[in-house]
Amino acid sequence: MAAPAIELKDVQFSYRAGKKILDIPNLTIDAGERVFLFGPSGSGKTTLLGLLTGVLNAQQGSVQVLGRDLAKMSGSQRDAFRGSHLGYIFQLFNLIPYLTVEENITLPLRLHSERRKRLKSGMHEEAKSIAARLGIDHLLHENVVNLSVGQQQRVAAARSLIGAPEVIVADEPTSSLDFDHRERFIELLFDCVKQANATLLFVSHDRSLMPMFSRQLSLPDVNRVSNTSVAA
Amino acid sequence: MLLLSLAYHSLKNRLLTTVLTVLSIALSVALLIGVENVRVGARESFSNTISQTDLIVGARGGSLQLLLYAVFHIGSATNNLSYSSYEHWKNHPAVRWTIPYSLGDSHRGFRVVGTDKNFYEHYRYRRDKSIRFSAGRAPESVFDAAIGSDVAQKLGYQVGQKVTITHGLGGMIEHNTKPFTIVGIIDRTATPVDRSVYIPLEGISAVHVDWQDGAPPMPGEEIAADKITKEQLKVENITAFLVRFKTRLAVLQLQRNINEYADEPLSAVIPGVVLAELWATIGYAEDALRVVTFFVLIVGLLGMLVSLYTSLNERRREMAIFRALGAGPAKIISLLVFESAILSFLGCVLGLGIVYGLSFALQPVVERQFGLYLPIQAPTPTSLMYLGGVMIAGILIGFVPAWKAYRNTLSDGLSVRL
Numbered sequence: 001m002a003a004p005a006i007e008l009k010d011v012q013f014s015y016r017a018g019k020k021i022l023d024i025p026n027l028t029i030d031a032g033e034r035v036f037l038f039g040p041s042g043s044g045k046t047t048l049l050g051l052l053t054g055v056l057n058a059q060q061g062s063v064q065v066l067g068r069d070l071a072k073m074s075g076s077q078r079d080a081f082r083g084s085h086l087g088y089i090f091q092l093f094n095l096i097p098y099l100t101v102e103e104n105i106t107l108p109l110r111l112h113s114e115r116r117k118r119l120k121s122g123m124h125e126e127a128k129s130i131a132a133r134l135g136i137d138h139l140l141h142e143n144v145v146n147l148s149v150g151q152q153q154r155v156a157a158a159r160s161l162i163g164a165p166e167v168i169v170a171d172e173p174t175s176s177l178d179f180d181h182r183e184r185f186i187e188l189l190f191d192c193v194k195q196a197n198a199t200l201l202f203v204s205h206d207r208s209l210m211p212m213f214s215r216q217l218s219l220p221d222v223n224r225v226s227n228t229s230v231a232a
Numbered sequence: 233m234l235l236l237s238l239a240y241h242s243l244k245n246r247l248l249t250t251v252l253t254v255l256s257i258a259l260s261v262a263l264l265i266g267v268e269n270v271r272v273g274a275r276e277s278f279s280n281t282i283s284q285t286d287l288i289v290g291a292r293g294g295s296l297q298l299l300l301y302a303v304f305h306i307g308s309a310t311n312n313l314s315y316s317s318y319e320h321w322k323n324h325p326a327v328r329w330t331i332p333y334s335l336g337d338s339h340r341g342f343r344v345v346g347t348d349k350n351f352y353e354h355y356r357y358r359r360d361k362s363i364r365f366s367a368g369r370a371p372e373s374v375f376d377a378a379i380g381s382d383v384a385q386k387l388g389y390q391v392g393q394k395v396t397i398t399h400g401l402g403g404m405i406e407h408n409t410k411p412f413t414i415v416g417i418i419d420r421t422a423t424p425v426d427r428s429v430y431i432p433l434e435g436i437s438a439v440h441v442d443w444q445d446g447a448p449p450m451p452g453e454e455i456a457a458d459k460i461t462k463e464q465l466k467v468e469n470i471t472a473f474l475v476r477f478k479t480r481l482a483v484l485q486l487q488r489n490i491n492e493y494a495d496e497p498l499s500a501v502i503p504g505v506v507l508a509e510l511w512a513t514i515g516y517a518e519d520a521l522r523v524v525t526f527f528v529l530i531v532g533l534l535g536m537l538v539s540l541y542t543s544l545n546e547r548r549r550e551m552a553i554f555r556a557l558g559a560g561p562a563k564i565i566s567l568l569v570f571e572s573a574i575l576s577f578l579g580c581v582l583g584l585g586i587v588y589g590l591s592f593a594l595q596p597v598v599e600r601q602f603g604l605y606l607p608i609q610a611p612t613p614t615s616l617m618y619l620g621g622v623m624i625a626g627i628l629i630g631f632v633p634a635w636k637a638y639r640n641t642l643s644d645g646l647s648v649r650l
Contacts, residue, residue, distance in 0.1 A: 055645040076560045083558015098245030110234045
């Protein structure tokens with residue numbers, strides 16, 4: 001097995017001194033895994049994602065992503081790292097409203113040359129083929145505000161996948177979709193992730209999706225801070 | 233380039249706000265540059281009215297007043313000077329030429345200027361332009377008249393037509409027994425010459441020949457034009473005269489000599505010096521105007537600040553997406569600064585467009601109404617400085633919402649729940 005994609009050791013994080021949100025002694029996700037991360041609201045999912053993407057910085061411990069320690073990088077290095085090696089899908093409103101579908105999909109390529117260099121063909125061709133796989137290639141020149149929520153999430157998936165980032169993080173991307181669309185979306189996402197050989201970290205509290213993943217991870221199980229009592 | 237294109241698309245997405253913001257900046261820029269152009273144009277127009285004249289001489293009085301009535305035909309003289317004094321200085325060995333003016337009468341709202349052939353020969357405006365005729369010739373006999381181009385145009389006069397002269401400015405008494413014949417129409421000069429009627433000095437004497445003690449002749453006592461003797465045409469007074477010396481070095485010395493002339497109290501002024509005094513006086517008004525314009529500009533820029541700042545809340549989501557895509561704070565900040573830079577740039581361009589568009593449209597009107605020939609020329613260094621200032625201010629102002637957006641992204645991270 002290759003080196004782990006994500007490895008957290010003795011990570012502690014708090015927004016305010018004295019009120020720890022996360023205390024994770026050990027968390028490892030191997031490359032190529034498709035992990036379903038769940039936990040009740042307030043259990044620190046969002047914070048964990050912040051740490052993994054380098055938007056937040058842990059006060060203690062090491063956060064290794066693809067063998068690089070984020071804690072040792074500067075803020076701008078973390079930004080560049082995130083843009084080059086991570087794909088991120090939000091729960092909702094993933095798209096820049098004033099850009100077309102294609103412009104949205106290719107945005108990471110235009111922001112980061114490293115991601116552009118990994119392309120096997122031109123930006124346009126790449127966007128087209130990835131959109132075709134997600135069934136949205138007929139929408140490429142569409143204004144994103146004309147898209148349905150399901151279509152928007154596929155565009156977001158295409159954008160997170162383009163330029164072959166090693167880790168895809170999806171923060172409840174299906175919570176605004178109805179059940180049929182949910183499964184279809186996840187299947188498509190799996191297809192693409194597999195093809196790109198990427199690691200998928202999928203956050204949700206919809207446990208009905210759990211069986212589709214190769215590994216299920218309950219955040220309260222790895223987090224020593226119990227926040228569950230705060231929010232029901 | 234990417235950020236520029238993003239900023240452009242973002243502004244295009246909020247078209248109405250963008251247009252209104254650009255418009256408000258454009259209008260303040262137009263006002264700023266417009267005021268500057270009018271200021272410079274007015275000065276040039278004034279300075280260009282009289283060239284190659286070393287001194288203006290009139291009866292003792294205020295120097296500004298002398299300049300205004302003698303050259304710009306604004307206001308009137310309180311006193312005349314005697315023709316003998318004029319002849320004394322005219323024949324001074326240091327003098328190259330003189331142009332006598334006799335003012336005080338008018339024709340349908342246009343000033344009548346009594347002068348002699350020296351005017352047509354020596355008068356210079358806009359550095360070295362001399363009087364030319366678009367039709368006819370210079371007056372030669374007593375009842376000949378030459379008219380400025382505005383007079384000809386407005387009153388529809390042509391060479392050969394007869395006109396009468398009114399006593400005083402806008403008075404009621406016509407010198408109607410002694411009509412003048414238009415013998416020439418002076419080519420456009422874009423100076424007060426265009427709005428004047430020129431007759432010989434003797435013509436002025438002739439229309440007043442039967443007057444006594446400043447009152448018109450009683451009915452039946454008028455002397456007909458053909459009965460006037462050469463003796464009666466003798467010029468006794470003029471209002472002012474222009475002097476050109478053989479050498480510039482003589483100017484200050486002779487100015488003093490004329491001011492101290494024992495036979496008659498005279499005032500001699502250097503046109504450039506008086507104009508400078510005039511500008512110094514007007515300067516206060518200009519400064520006040522400029523302050524007002526600056527405030528208008530500040531209001532325009534604040535409008536931009538408000539529109540960018542208020543859009544930030546609805547754009548938090550957008551900023552979070554950019555963060556997720558790996559855009560650092562510097563990129564977020566530059567995106568917003570680019571937006572305000574684009575707005576200011578468009579404002580400047582549109583403002584310039586408004587100024588020059590209006591200049592072309594209004595130039596003839598201003599010239600007709602105010603006699604002010606405003607040259608249309610490339611932006612002055614001051615204008616360019618203003619434009620640069622607006623751009624810099626626009627960019628600096630962009631940092632305010634940019635900083636706020638940056639703070640937002642720090643606290644939001646990737647998790648904006650809207």
